Amino acid sequence: GAVVSQHPSWVICKSGTSVKIECRSLDFQATTMFWYRQFPKQSLMLMATSNEGSKATYEQGVEKDKFLINHASLTLSTLTVTSAHPEDSSFYICSACRAGGNNEQFFGPGTRLTVL
């Protein structure tokens, strides 16, 4: 149990386009999901906390209008990178916490975004 999927696994897009990444908890309900970005050989940097049915909480320095997060159901959160630029190229990883569970986070496989 506790499987989290992400789609797509990789995407290449032109500068200025928007890209949507989906994060799904496949066999459990997740009231909270987290979105991270990870640059090569660096740690996971938390971007935002996504709570089902409410607005996401963004970390300092993360533009909420650029990284749109929607958590419409207990099994799905989406991250949309709007007007992507080459500096947005990164590995985006989501994680999900079980509703009523402890702090353990279950990570998705990540999405490699390359903006040309």
Next chain:
Amino acid sequence: GENVEQHPSTLSVQEGDSAVIKCTYSDSASNYFPWYKQELGKRPQLIIDIRSNVGEKKDQRIAVTLNKTAKHFSLHITETQPEDSAVYFCAASKGVTNAGKSTFGDGTTLTVKP
């Protein structure tokens, strides 16, 4: 906010030797400390975790110790194998029944030489 420091950034050991990675945290309210293993291009995998009401936890070749007073915790891997080679991250978070956001260390690249 929470600040987590991790050392060393790289660690190379001979197969069969032990490896120790150390982390310190700043927020005394943090009460959950997981360790993750991440292979290149893949998701982080939880390998062991410890809560603040416990001083030590062991799972086969892997153990974690926590010193709440000093605000540091360590990962110990014994009898290392080449497949242990990966990047290891420590993290700290707070919260009991609600999901608390985690602050990650910068990672340790472990290389186990056969």
